[in-house]
Amino acid sequence: MAGVCVAGVSVVPAAAGSATAATARTAPATVKAAALTEVEKAGAEQSGAKKAGAKGKPYCARYKCIALTFDDGPWPYTPALLDTLKKHKAKATFFLLGRKVEHRPELTRRIHEEGHDIGNHTWTHPSLTTLTDGEVFEEISTTSEIIYRTIGERPEYMRPPNGATNSRVSALMADLGLPQILWTGSTLDWQARDTKVIAKRTLKLAKRNGVILLHDIVPETVKAMPGVLTALEKEHYKFVTLTTLLQGRTLRPGQIYPPRGK
Numbered sequence: 519m520a521g522v523c524v525a526g527v528s529v530v531p532a533a534a535g536s537a538t539a540a541t542a543r544t545a546p547a548t549v550k551a552a553a554l555t556e557v558e559k560a561g562a563e564q565s566g567a568k569k570a571g572a573k574g575k576p577y578c579a580r581y582k583c584i585a586l587t588f589d590d591g592p593w594p595y596t597p598a599l600l601d602t603l604k605k606h607k608a609k610a611t612f613f614l615l616g617r618k619v620e621h622r623p624e625l626t627r628r629i630h631e632e633g634h635d636i637g638n639h640t641w642t643h644p645s646l647t648t649l650t651d652g653e654v655f656e657e658i659s660t661t662s663e664i665i666y667r668t669i670g671e672r673p674e675y676m677r678p679p680n681g682a683t684n685s686r687v688s689a690l691m692a693d694l695g696l697p698q699i700l701w702t703g704s705t706l707d708w709q710a711r712d713t714k715v716i717a718k719r720t721l722k723l724a725k726r727n728g729v730i731l732l733h734d735i736v737p738e739t740v741k742a743m744p745g746v747l748t749a750l751e752k753e754h755y756k757f758v759t760l761t762t763l764l765q766g767r768t769l770r771p772g773q774i775y776p777p778r779g780k
């Protein structure tokens with residue numbers, strides 16, 4: 519995507535504290551106007567959820583939660599995964615690549631409309647630690663922008679490709695207003711390419727409040743999910759988005775969650 523002000527990274531004040539403030543000015547007014555009703559609707563729903571949460575304990579303090587996260591889509595296997603999730607009334611989190619969102623806007627909208635979270639996973643999936651500040655800024659801001667144009671909301675957090683981050687990347691994410699989400703368990707499904715192995719690994723990694731790294735671009739992962747969800751339901755797990763998992767907790771922009779080494 520051309521025309522994004524890469525140099526903007528040096529003038530975004532840390533005190534702005536939000537990607538909305540930093541990047542809203544790049545959104546064309548027409549898109550913003552068109553998206554307004556969706557944004558308002560979503561805002562109302564979210565504040566409703568927060569209100570409900572405020573009355574009692576956060577959902578995951580009351581229930582055994584797990585956050586399944588699917589990276590690198592949207593991809594042609596994603597609809598089958600969405601069907602499985604719907605069948606099990608399961609919610610998940612999708613870390614999308616900007617260039618794929620651009621090619622599959624309908625599928626991106628379906629993910630959003632079915633109640634899953636969407637996170638920023640960059641435009642081209644580079645290891646951010648190898649890029650210049652300007653390149654990192656462009657990878658993230660163009661992806662937030664295409665997601666905003668597609669679903670009317672900006673992602674509230676990001677996941678660095680390959681989990682590659684450092685203090686410089688963290689500082690840039692702080693400027694962009696985005697916490698960094700990693701995982702408690704990685705299935706290495708992209709290496710395994712075997713439905714049974716992926717299912718077994720996912721079940722082994724499952725734990726209360728766990729964040730599990732999977733990929734909906736791996737067909738064996740998508741095939742493994744019906745069995746995985748059935749098995750975890752028997753263990754009384756609730757499948758939740760990161761937003762639900764993080765209820766009652768405020769992540770700072772740039773902060774890494776879950777903390778490394780846990």
Ligand SMILES: [Zn+2]
Nearest residue numbers: 589590679680
């Ligand atoms: Zn990835």
